[in-house]
Each structure stands twice: as structure tokens, then as C-alpha cells.
């Protein structure tokens with residue numbers, strides 16, 4: 001469905017120096033700065049997949065989406081979306097895709113919401129029958145009827161986002177691009193949004209590409225993730241793989257009744273390599289980090305309880321959040 | 334017609350939005366009435382202080398009619414894609430247009446057409462009634478022939494096209510310079526001076542008049558106006574219409590070419 005080969009995009013910015021004099025100088029010779037927003041990206045996506053596209057701020061996610069949707073022309077490399085080169089044949093591509101940019105809207109701000117739908121119906125030439133059927137479906141999933149008559153500018157963020165998703169799906173696109181669709185939504189609204197995306201994917205086999213900073217979105221929706229860092233693809237694979245690769249890290253925290261007095265060689269007690277565990281102690285708080293493949297939670301707790309009096313304990317498995325933070329930090333997966 | 338249907342939706346949208354802003358429209362009409370009245374007062378003062386009954390071939394009555402007609406013409410041919418481009422570019426809204434199965438250039442054309450219809454409803458058509466009323470009740474020294482009215486309609490349609498494309502072409506400089514506000518000011522100033530809407534171009538010194546008559550602004554405002562009030566005849570008439578056609582065709586071609594180049598290099602603001 002989507003093929004991306006050695007895709008790159010550079011932006012040229014002219015940096016002006018500060019102050020009035022800097023601005024005047026800037027007219028004559030501003031410093032040219034080139035940013036490689038996307039750098040030699042290759043991947044392919046099959047029909048019906050739901051892909052999580054993640055990366056730190058400024059990693060190049062939105063720039064990639066803009067090239068896939070035909071908004072930006074790549075500096076080099078190739079993209080085809082359902083056999084169409086998006087930036088060369090915008091109009092054909094536009095009929096195949098639906099796009100939601102979380103911080104923008106495609107609705108007519110000053111008009112009652114329903115008007116946006118009738119305008120889009122004309123723009124995409126949706127038949128009356130399809131229109132009625134889809135509007136009914138959108139209301140079932142996204143509950144938009146309650147504010148269909150309100151001007152868009154009076155909608156809450158969550159309502160507007162639901163409306164925007166519906167708007168992007170009115171022409172039943174083969175591919176749906178969602179750039180931060182849950183930005184600024186409350187817990188419930190996020191849940192509904194994810195439900196909606198799932199249902200659309202299930203009912204229409206819609207291919208979905210989702211960028212987000214909320215990893216719960218990813219866990220709920222995506223079988224496969226792409227991680228991008230400084231414009232480069234650093235991971236492409238199943239979410240479960242990355243979890244088994246990094247998810248075996250575990251941390252057990254204890255609150256001790258009495259502060260730790262003498263040095264105790266925990267590694268020796270548990271019969272493991274001292275380098276394979278991390279021990280931190282803060283007054284009465286003891287934290288032990290380890291890899292579950294070498295050591296079990298049971299052994300760790302049993303050992304500590306045998307030697308100390310413990311008033312409280314908690315176990316933290318590594319969640320996806322921590323894994324991703326680590327990958328962003330290290331710049332590879 | 335079915336290929337135009339998506340585009341009419343844009344016209345309908347801006348038309349509906351325009352109507353939603355009734356108060357805005359009221360002020361717009363008021364400011365227009367003030368502007369026209371001031372011009373009429375100035376001309377009355379000029380004619381009263383002069384011993385001649387005609388200035389540059391215009392009697393006071395004819396000058397009044399000239400001002401009303403050029404105002405009506407400007408409103409009939411009103412297109413300001415510059416405003417659309419400035420706004421769409423500034424906050425990156427153009428991204429939402431580029432994902433639609435329609436061409437941005439023509440989306441903006443129809444958006445402007447929607448606004449244009451509102452202008453016609455609240456300014457041009459009332460002005461038509463005023464003109465008809467005045468002509469039937471007073472001797473203004475202007476007679477309208479059926480041929481002139483017919484040619485006026487043709488000339489207005491050409492003016493509409495020229496008005497849109499010349500302004501769009503000018504506006505593409507926003508994408509190259511990012512100097513939105515300056516562009517808008519410059520644009521309005523140039524239109525005011527060279528269109529003949531401040532004073533008829535016959536008042537200009539010969540060389541300036543020659544330049545002004547060749548520029549597209551005269552084709553938008555002055556030419557249809559002079560046709561309707563019967564001041565363009567014979568060869569002058571046909572060459573003015575010919576120039577309009579040349580501008581319309583040339584601008585459509587050049588604007589398409591330029592815009593296609595720009596869209597390739599477009600940087601869309603915001604992420």
C-alpha cells in the first residue's frame with residue numbers, strides 16, 4: 001500500500017542575527033542553515049495495517065506524513081501510496097487518503113458543523129446514499145450528532161477532534177494518516193478516539209498511520225511501530241519484540257524499617273554477577289534493578305526480607321514508556 | 334459541470350460564512366458609502382471652484398456617474414486571493430487544502446467567487462438600482478446603449494479573471510519573501526493609483542497614462558467603466574477589449590506555471 005525508498009527532506013533556513021543591525025545584515029547575507037528533517041527513510045506498509053510512527057519532538061514525523069500525503073515534495077527518494085506518487089498526482093492521492101493533523105482542522109470554523117460535512121460531501125463527490133450511511137455510522141462511533149448544529153469554533157477540543165476524524169473518513173479513504181489525534185484529549189475522549197480508530201480499521205480495512213506521544217495509543221492500536229530519530233529510522237518491527245528485548249528490566253523498591261547500617265553484598269547473597277544488578281539506597285529506601293532473565297522477582301524479595309525488616313515494597317516492570325525513553329536517549333534500538 | 338461541482342462547494346462555503354458575518358457586512362457597506370460620498374463631494378467642490386463647465390471632457394454629472402460606475406465595477410470584479418494566500422501560508426493552513434482532491438489555485442478562485450457574490454448582493458446590485466433610478470429621473474449627460482451594456486457584461490467577466498489572476502500572481506511573492514503585510518499595502522496602493530478609481534486616467538500626464546492603460550489594473554476597473562458610460566468607441570473599444578483578453582489569457586497561463594513551480598518548493602509552516 002505504501003512504499004518508501006531512501007526518502008529525504010532538507011529544509012533551508014536563513015538564520016538572522018539578533019537585533020536591528022542583525023536584521024539589516026540579514027537582508028544582505030543571512031546564514032544558510034540546512035536541516036535534514038528526514039534522512040534516507042525506507043519502509044513499506046501493507047493494506048489494513050495500523051502503524052505507530054513515533055519519535056521525539058522534531059524527529060521528523062510530521063515531515064514524513066507531509067511527504068506521504070503529497071503536501072511536501074521530497075528532496076530525494078521515492079514514495080508511492082497505492083501506486084500513486086503523492087506530490088506528482090495530488091488529486092488522485094487525495095481521494096485515497098484521509099488526514100487529521102491534531103493541531104489543525106479541516107472544518108469551516110465559522111459554520112455549523114453539519115455544513116462542513118455537506119461541503120466535504122460535494123468536494124469528494126460522495127453519493128447521497130453513502131453520505132447518509134456514513135453519517136449514521138460516525139454518530140454511532142463518534143457521537144457527533146449532539147453538536148452537529150453548533151458552529152465549529154464553539155466545539156470543545158475533544159468534540160472538534162471527533163468531528164475532524166469523521167470529516168477525514170467521509171470519503172472512505174484507503175489510508176488514514178493521524179498526526180497526534182489524541183493531543184489534548186482527556187482520558188475518556190482518548191479512549192473513545194481509539195475505539196473509533198479500531199472500528200474504522202476493522203470495518204473498512206483502512207490502513208492507519210498514527211503519530212503520537214501517547215504510548216497508550218500505540219499499545220492499544222498498533223501491531224507494528226516505526227521509531228524515527230533525527231530523521232533516521234531506528235526501529236521497524238512488532239511492538240511485542242521491542243518489549244521482549246527491553247521489557248525484561250525490572251525494579252523492586254523496598255522501604256526498610258531500619259536504615260541500612262553495614263555493607264551487605266547482595267549480589268553474593270543472590271548468587272549473581274554484581275554487574276548485572278543495580279542497587280541504590282536512600283536512607284530507608286532501597287531499590288534493586290535487574291534483568292528478569294537472570295534473576296526472579298521472588299529471589300530478590302525473599303533475599304531482602306530474610307536480612308532486613310521491610311515495611312513496604314513495590315515492583316515495577318519496565319513499561320513501554322521507559323523503553324521508548326531509553327531508545328530515544330540512546331538513538332538506536 | 335460535474336468537474337466543477339467540488340469547486341462550487343468552496344464558493345458556497347465562503348458565501349455562507351460571509352452571510353454569517355452580518356455585522357461585518359454592515360460596516361463594509363457603511364465604509365463604502367462614506368468613501369463614495371467623499372469622492373462625490375470632492376468633485377462637486379472642484380467643479381464649483383472652476384469656471385469651466387467640463388474638466389477633461391467630463392461634466393459634473395458625468396463625473397458623478399463615472400465614480401458610481403467605477404465603484405460598481407470594482408465590486409463586480411472584486412477578487413483578493415492575496416488575503417487567502419497570506420492567511421493560508423502564515424499558519425500553514427494550506428496543508429489542509431493540498432490534501433483535497435481539488436487544485437489550490439482554483440479552490441481559491443471559487444472561495445473568492447463566493448465573497449464576490451456577497452459583494453454583488455450588498456454593493457453592486459444596489460448600485461445598479463441607484464444608477465437606473467438616477468438615469469431615469471435626472472439628466473446626467475450619460476446615455477447607456479444596449480450594445481454598451483452587453484459589452485460591459487463581457488468586459489466585467491474578463492475583468493474578474495484578470496483581477497483574480499493578477500492578484501494571485503502578485504500574492505505568490507508572499508511565498509518567496511514572507512513579507513505579507515507589506516505586500517497587502519503595496520497591492521492596495523498600486524490598485525488605487527493605476528485603476529482609475531481615484532481619478533479617470535485621462536487626468537494623468539500622457540506618459541503615465543500610457544503606462545496605466547497597459548497595466549492590468551486599468552483592464553479591471555477603467556475599461557469596463559468607460560465602456561458602460563460610452564467613452565470607449567470604435568478602434569479604442571476593440572483594442573481595450575483585445576488587451577483585456579490578452580491579459581486574461583496571459584495571466585491564466587503564467588499564474589499556473591508560476592504556482593506549479595512554487596508548490597514544489599513550498600514550505601508548510603507548523604508541525
Ligand SMILES: Nc1ncnc2c1ncn2[C@@H]1O[C@H](COP(=O)(O)OP(=O)(O)OP(=O)(O)O)[C@@H](O)[C@H]1O
Nearest residue numbers: 011037056057058059060061062063600601602604
Ligand atoms: N517549514 C520548515 N522550515 C524549516 N524547518 C522545518 C520546517 N518544518 C519542519 N522543520 C524542521 O524539521 C525537523 C522535523 O520536524 P517535524 O515537524 O517533522 O518533527 P516531528 O517529529 O513531527 O516533531 P513533533 O513531535 O514535535 O511534532 C525539525 O527540526 C524542524 O525544525
Ligand SMILES: [Mg+2]
Nearest residue numbers: 061062063604
Ligand atoms: Mg509533528
